Amino acid sequence: MRTEQAVLRISIVMTFLLAAFGVLYGLFIGSGSIIFDGIYSLMDASMTLVALLVSKLITASLGENTRAKLVKHFTMGFWHLEPMVLALSGVLLMGTALTAFIGAVGSLLHNGHEVEFGRAMIFAVIQLAVAVTMIVFTRRANRQIGSNFIELDSKAWMISAALTGALLIAFIFGWAIRGTSYDWMTPYVDPAVLAVVCLFVIPMPISTVVQALSDILLVTPADMKNHVDEVAARIVSRYGFLTYRAYVARVGRGKQIELYFIVPQGEPPRRLEEWDRIRDDIGHEIGDEGPDRWLTIAFTTDLDWAE
CATH class of the missing domain: 3.30.70.1350 (Cation efflux protein, cytoplasmic domain)
Structure with missing residues (x-):
């Protein structure tokens, strides 16, 4: 994987697969946190796809065969699209997490909901293994490529891994207290961990958004x-x-x-x-x-x- 586009393609495919799996599996076992994980991944994959399209435009504009047609309409190039995509991606990811946080708080205020923790743990283990693999893959590839898009994508995988790790811990806790004197807490485990994870996720893209806005506003470095x-x-x-x-x-x-x-x-x-x-x-x-x-x-x- 020596090009930005090749790395992003792999990331997009893996993210879409995990997103679909997460949403369907979350609906099946009744876990709002797993559904959020899938929706978050789906949002991330969509923005990575847009990033790939922008990357291809920038690369194509430098080629001899397509340059004449592209330059005719975009004489200043396509660089300006990159910070726009980065800013939009960061804002959407923060917005998704904020919406999920509000939903989690609402669930806590309405006595939570039951979750099949055994099946939930299976999902969390699979998701965590894939996320860690993709973090290693994207970071190693970006050492030579040096792409802002891949860097943001790697951060998104790190967020996904952190989120899934927190879910796994919460699911293990919920499974462990079944049938004990703390059994009354089980309906609150899923929405509580979702709220905590969202508070962790919301500020993570801020630095990327700030840098992207600086580029859009042509702030002099x-x-x-x-x-x-x-x-x-x-x-x-x-x-x-x-x-x-x-x-x-x-x-x-x-x-x-x-x-x-x-x-x-x-x-x-x-x-x-x-x-x-x-x-x-x-x-x-x-x-x-x-x-x-x-x-x-x-x-x-x-x-x-x-x-």
Whole structure:
């Protein structure tokens, strides 16, 4: 699994299978927490599918065969879709958990409900084993790929594993107290653990949503801006320019950089090849050259063109 799309495909298939199994099995044994686990997985799989489509669009826009058709309608590329998907995915996952929490509290206030804990434990063991396997798989694959989509997907599997682990502990507890003096607690086990798990799940996607919103709003990354400023300052000093203006943004995996250098009026003319060589030097010093870097470099004697 060396590509983002291949990893996401495997994750989507596994998530859809577990989601369907969870919802049906939860309905069969009457467990609201298992039903939530399935719905949460289904939501996650749907957003991972959207992420895969965006990944394919970004990759296809860089290919020679499809580039002409895509660029005709999307001349600025598809980077802007990535943070939108990440933000939407995080918000939906939090919304799903919040809805389930409200339902769990309502069930607790209405004397809970009975669950077949023996069968519930079987589901939890299977789900936990698959989730742990997928965590190892996605994290190992992403060490070389470095994808935000895979990182979010790995977090979703971690959430699923944590949720399932909590369910397994709760089901074991509920099964153990059957027929004891604590038997009156069994109707409350399922909704109680669901409420606790939801409180744990709700804040987990927040960092991803905040980063995605920063990309959507074109908030300038401080580290990226400092690096570009350092390079631009050296270029100004090296070639005797007056000053510069730098505009930097990160949009998903894309880095957008615009640099304007203010040249003194009356400077001796330079051949276009020399200006291109200066651009090459700037691009080399900035680094990260590749399909995900959008670099614009302009030279002018009028500061108004740069502001």
